Structures are given as structure tokens and as C-alpha cells.
Amino acid sequence: MNAMLINEVRKKRPLIHHLTNQVVMNFTANGLLSFGGTPIMAKEEKEATEMARMSDGVLLNIGTIIEQEIPAMIQAGKAANQKGIPVVLDPVGVSATSFRNEVVRRILTEVKPTAIKGNAGELAHLVGIAWEIKGVDSIGRGNVGEIARKVANRYQTIAVVTGEVDVISDGEITIENKTGSAMLANVTGAGCLLGSILTACFASNDSLMESAQTAVEFYGLAAEYTVALPEVKGSGTFSPRFIDVLSYDVAIVKGDHQ
Numbered sequence: 001m002n003a004m005l006i007n008e009v010r011k012k013r014p015l016i017h018h019l020t021n022q023v024v025m026n027f028t029a030n031g032l033l034s035f036g037g038t039p040i041m042a043k044e045e046k047e048a049t050e051m052a053r054m055s056d057g058v059l060l061n062i063g064t065i066i067e068q069e070i071p072a073m074i075q076a077g078k079a080a081n082q083k084g085i086p087v088v089l090d091p092v093g094v095s096a097t098s099f100r101n102e103v104v105r106r107i108l109t110e111v112k113p114t115a116i117k118g119n120a121g122e123l124a125h126l127v128g129i130a131w132e133i134k135g136v137d138s139i140g141r142g143n144v145g146e147i148a149r150k151v152a153n154r155y156q157t158i159a160v161v162t163g164e165v166d167v168i169s170d171g172e173i174t175i176e177n178k179t180g181s182a183m184l185a186n187v188t189g190a191g192c193l194l195g196s197i198l199t200a201c202f203a204s205n206d207s208l209m210e211s212a213q214t215a216v217e218f219y220g221l222a223a224e225y226t227v228a229l230p231e232v233k234g235s236g237t238f239s240p241r242f243i244d245v246l247s248y249d250v251a252i253v254k255g256d257h258q
């Protein structure tokens with residue numbers, strides 16, 4: 001993990017244009033603000049290009065997408081590609097329905113994501129690997145490293161596969177992250193907020209693999225730190241304290257200082 005990278009992000013406070021789902025908007029905006037970014041949630045097609053052009057990164061999350069919202073995602077993604085800013089695709093719930101599969105196919109035809117982030121079930125679908133899912137959750141087991149490598153190679157992107165162990169790959173190098181807490185799986189939007197923080201870390205302009213690894217490791221450490229707080233009794237008390245901890249110094253979250 002590169003603490004300097006997180007400090008750089010916090011200094012820059014990158015503006016991240018979110019086209020995300022309505023379940024997680026508030027949690028994501030507060031989580032990114034706390035971490036050190038500047039969120040804007042905007043999904044109107046008429047402003048998508050302009051908004052992406054003024055931003056430092058774009059997050060495309062299909063969690064509650066409807067047909068009418070697809071063109072804005074494509075326009076924002078294309079504008080980001082043209083400007084050379086990071087685009088993260090979170091294909092929430094892909095493989096659950098043929099509609100979601102078609103949405104992701106259309107986005108990937110026109111937009112080149114810097115990273116595709118999702119759980120194993122979502123990313124397995126993108127490379128034709130069978131995997132058990134339940135709605136937006138991944139419940140299968142298998143070779144996550146293979147999924148990450150294949151997604152990275154097929155889409156020429158950074159693949160970030162989340163779960164108990166996160167796997168990050170650029171197609172050549174594949175690394176694992178073991179920080180995190182099972183509590184995150186009980187908080188809706190935990191994966192979506194990670195997508196936002198990942199986009200902000202890519203906006204640091206450091207190496208993509210290092211940015212992804214830093215975002216994922218810090219996020220997991222912040223969850224471990226939060227879950228150990230005496231006042232945290234379950235997912236309800238975890239969520240607001242986790243938002244607090246996302247703002248803490250890396251050294252504190254790592255347990256280097258008291």
C-alpha cells in the first residue's frame with residue numbers, strides 16, 4: 001500500500017462523476033468525501049459529456065440502471081476516454097438478467113474502462129465462466145485469479161475482483177489482498193463505495209496496479225479497524241463509523257500509531 005498516494009488524493013480531492021445506483025448514492029457520496037474525494041452524482045444524458053469533461057474520473061455503476069440511463073453512461077464514459085481520465089465500470093448484478101448482460105455489453109462496446117470492479121460472480125460472467133450468484137451477490141467458489149486475469153486480458157483493463165480475498169490483475173501481474181471484514185458483506189453499497197474510492201485513487205496518476213492495490217488494501221484495513229471499535233455492534237453501527245475511519249491517516253488505520 002502506498003500511503004503517499006492516498007495523501008496525494010486527499011490533497012487533490014478529485015472530482016468523481018458518478019452514474020451510480022439509487023441504493024448507494026448517499027453512502028457513496030459520504031464515503032468518498034470522507035476518504036478525500038469530491039463526489040458528484042449526475043445521470044442526465046444532456047449533461048453527461050460536459051460533466052465528465054470537468055471531472056477527474058468517472059464511475060459507471062449499473063446497480064439500478066434502466067434503459068433510459070444507458071446513453072448517459074456511454075457518453076460520460078466516452079468523454080472520459082477522450083479526456084484521458086479514469087473510468088471504472090462496476091457491472092452490479094450482471095448475469096442475473098439478460099437486460100443487465102445487454103447493458104454491460106453495450107457499455108463495453110463503446111467505452112474502454114480503466115478498471116472493471118465487481119464480485120467474482122459479476123466478473124466471471126464477463127469472461128464466460130459459470131458462477132453461482134444470488135441477485136447482486138456472489139455465492140460461488142472457484143478460481144478467482146483466473147477470472148481476474150481473463151477479464152484484464154479480454155478487456156485490456158485492470159480487473160478488481162472483490163470478496164473475502166480480493167484479486168487484482170492487469171493480465172500479467174495478479175495480486176491478492178486479504179484485508180477486509182465479513183461485516184462489509186452485510187452493508188449494502190460496500191462494493192459500490194469501493195468503486196468510487198478506486199476511481200479517486202486512479203485519479204492520482206500513479207501506476208494503475210499500485211492505485212488499485214492501495215485503494216483495496218486501505219479499504220479493507222479501514223473495515224478491520226472499524227469492526228474492532230467497542231461501539232460497533234453490528235452493520236447498523238458499523239456503517240457510520242466506517243465512514244469516519246475512511247478519513248483517518250494510513251498509519252492509524254494500519255495500527256502503526258495509537
Ligand SMILES: Nc1ncnc2c1ncn2[C@@H]1O[C@H](COP(=O)(O)OP(=O)(O)O)[C@@H](O)[C@H]1O
Nearest residue numbers: 119162163164166180181182184185190191192
Ligand atoms: N468475507 C469477507 N471478508 C473480508 N472482506 C470482505 C468479505 N466479503 C467482502 N469483503 C470486502 O467487502 C468489499 C466489497 O466486496 P463484495 O462484498 O465482494 O462486493 P459487492 O458488494 O460488490 O458484492 C471489498 O472490500 C471486499 O474485500
Ligand SMILES: Cc1ncsc1CCOP(=O)(O)O
Nearest residue numbers: 021023063188189190191192
Ligand atoms: C441491493 C442493490 N440492488 C441494486 S443495486 C444494490 C446495491 C448493491 O451494492 P453492493 O453490491 O455494493 O453491496
